[in-house]
Amino acid sequence: MSENPTNPSWTEHPSLEGIDTGKLALLNSLAQQGKGKSPQELLPFLMSAASQNKSRGMKFSPKEMDTILQVLKIGKSPEEIQRMEQLIQMMKLLH
Numbered sequence: 001m002s003e004n005p006t007n008p009s010w011t012e013h014p015s016l017e018g019i020d021t022g023k024l025a026l027l028n029s030l031a032q033q034g035k036g037k038s039p040q041e042l043l044p045f046l047m048s049a050a051s052q053n054k055s056r057g058m059k060f061s062p063k064e065m066d067t068i069l070q071v072l073k074i075g076k077s078p079e080e081i082q083r084m085e086q087l088i089q090m091m092k093l094l095h
Contacts (some may be wrong), residue, residue: 002020013071019064025069028052043090 011024030049034042053059060068069088073081 010071013074014072015067023058023060025063026053043087046087046091048094 006038010029011021014026030046033049037045069084073084076084
């Protein structure tokens with residue numbers, strides 16, 4: 001199984017079994033749309049997506065977010081994980 005977040009198979013990771021498939025499809029779509037964006041472009045993109053999804057009633061629990069993030073980190077370099085963590089912290093500050 002590929003662990004690439006832009007490949008739909010990452011959504012089939014066993015750890016994600018209890019998460020709604022609609023939420024996983026949304027995340028996969030966001031991964032596709034965010035592909036190739038710089039960190040400076042990615043933060044506003046993610047904030048906008050989070051706002052739109054919140055207004056639609058789509059909300060992730062802290063446990064769901066933690067599980068998803070752990071799966072997305074699989075196979076990533078320490079530098080990629082650090083960038084992910086920085087983005088997460090920035091989003092938490094702005095949320």
